[in-house]
Structures are given as C-alpha cells and as structure tokens.
Amino acid sequence: MKFHVFLFVCAALVAVTTSSRIPIEDGIECPTEQLDTSDVVQIASPSNCGIFYKCERGRPIVNKCPEGLHYNTRLMVCDHPSRAQCVPINPEY
Structure with a gap:
C-alpha cells in the first residue's frame, strides 16, 4: 500500500514539474463553468502535437505526451503520430 502511495506522489510531482x-x-x-464536473475537458495545442491542456476549474493545465507520441483529439490520449493525425498550425516548439 505504501508503495502505491509513493508512486502516486511521484507521478503527481512529475506532472506538476512538467507542466x-x-x-x-x-x-x-477553458470553460469557466462546467455543469458536470465528471466531464474531462482537454484542448489540443495548436502549435505542438505533443502538448495538450487539461481544464481544471476554468484553468488550462499543460500536459506533455511522452517522447515520440502526439495528442489524439478523437480519443483524448497520447497516441502514435500516424493515428493521432496532428498537423500543427504555426509550429513554435
């Protein structure tokens, strides 16, 4: 049990430092009001296929896909680039 808590804390720290x-x-x-808080709102980066934003209480939180993966807007997950079919607009990164 302690090991699971340790892994959760480590994952949370990685997410915070990455974002x-x-x-x-x-x-x-992000929408400022969500009627159903169980609905997850994620927004793809328009300029970087490996980045997406997860909305949390009206705030966009930056998330980065693992190296070599792109954000798949249809499935709302990081995916192989050929399946994600992301085409960045005005690439900045």
Whole structure:
C-alpha cells in the first residue's frame, strides 16, 4: 500500500514539474463553468502535437505526451503520430 502511495506522489510531482515549464499558449481558454464536473475537458495545442491542456476549474493545465507520441483529439490520449493525425498550425516548439 505504501508503495502505491509513493508512486502516486511521484507521478503527481512529475506532472506538476512538467507542466510548469511549458507556458500556456495564447488563445487557450477553458470553460469557466462546467455543469458536470465528471466531464474531462482537454484542448489540443495548436502549435505542438505533443502538448495538450487539461481544464481544471476554468484553468488550462499543460500536459506533455511522452517522447515520440502526439495528442489524439478523437480519443483524448497520447497516441502514435500516424493515428493521432496532428498537423500543427504555426509550429513554435
């Protein structure tokens, strides 16, 4: 049980440190009100296929896919680039 708690804490720290290094892009806006909080709102980065934003209480939180994967907007997961079919607009990264 202690090991599972340790893994959860480590994963949370990795997510926080990863997301804090990448700035939020202009134009990324999360809904300020969600009627059903169980609905997950994720927004693909328009300029980087490996980044997506998860909305949390109206705030976009930056998430980065593992190296070599792209965010798949249809499945809402990081996926192989050929399945994600992401085409960045104005690539910045």
